[in-house]
Amino acid sequence: MAAPIKICMKRHLDEKANGEESETNKCCKIDKQLLIQRETERVDKDDTAQQRKHDQNYFRSYADIDVHEEMLSDTVRTNAYRYSILKNYEKIRGKVVADVGAGTGILSVFCVQAGAKKVYAIEASAIADQIRAVVAENNMCDRISVLHDSAEEVELPEKVDVIVSEWMGYSLLYESMLPSVIHFRDKWLKPDGLMLPATASLYIAPFTDTELSNRLDFWSEIRSVYKMSMSSMKQYAQKCISKQVHVMNIPPEALQAHAQKVCHLDLLKVKVKDLQCVKSKFSFRCFGDSVVHGFVTWFDVTFPESITLSTSPYHEETHWSQTAFYMEQPCHVTQDTLISGSVSVQPHPGAARFLDIALTFQVDGDCTRRQSYFMNDCFV
Secondary structure, three states, X not given: OHHHHHHHHHHHHHHHHOOOOOHHHHHHHHHHHHHHHHHHHHHHHHHHHHHHHHHHHHHHHOOOHHHXXXXXXXXXXXXXXXXXXXXXXXXXXXXXXXXXXXXXXXXXXXXHHOOOOEEEEEEOOXXXXXXXXXXXXXXXXXXXXXXXXXXXXXXXXXXXEEEXXXXXXXXXXXXXXXXXHHHHHHHHEEEEEEEEOOEEEEEEEEXXXXXXXXXXXXXXXXXXXXXXXXXXXXXXXXXXXXXXXXXXXXXXXXXXXOOXXXXXXXXXXXXXXXXXXXXXXXXXXXXXXXXXXXXXXXXXXXXXXXXXXXXXXXXXXXOOOEEEEEEEEEEXXXXXXXXXXXXXXXXXXXXXXXXXXXXXXXXXXXOOEEEEEEEOOOOO
């Protein structure tokens, strides 16, 4: 595509020398626009192919038994869904339900136990074949239909009264399953339909890690073991730790200020565009003398009938734990030290199930610090 532009430019220069504003100039502009348009289309095509491959890997991971053993072993999670479904039986009895991202089909079974007339268990991964076995094992083949398809592409014979889905990932939005649920909701949920869960909220707070100094001291202890010094590795170790996203259980006493809400989602109303960049400001007043090593996030979801599933450090542990983001340089704080700033969470370009997380903050009005984190499938 470079040759036509060169020819047009030569004509343009000749005509400009003659004081002419010709059609050739317009031709150059059009050719340039076409180049830009085609390059944009190529990039979009590449991004789509990359996202498709990313999705295939994601669904393949959910065909593995390990992830389902982990989720079903999380009794806090599973019992919260079971309790909410059974307690809302009056809204489910005799109704049509869709279980989006059905996994092993356990939520579909709970819905039948609550009296659902029909349940569509929708699962994009190969575990869908095992759902059929679970359904047959529980004598529910006449009530549960298993659909091996994605939430975006599945076709149903009817609208549904209820959508149940366990879509939450680490730090709430990791894996970006919620856009799929929203797409399904907009197409298949009746106007007066019910979402389980009904709301979701993400929280953030500063924390201290009393074990971190012990971990870093490892490099100082090399001398006593091998008769050589490696203390210079401490700073590098701290830098590596601060670049990674850590999924871990944070003890409640490690929190150094009251948590603040990053976002609150009404799952009947939230749009996909609302999730393209979730951003919020924060302002923490620290509890007392300590060292803040970073920030930690967690979430909760609520169901009708006042039921809450929380992943807070103040509640019983779940497989989600909490998500920790370490500072490059920890900061000393005292009572009422002000930590103010903002946090943003958005899907990673080309791999939307991963997250880009950015933190900007100041400690007592000192210099502004900025840190970015890429939450892919290599977090620790």
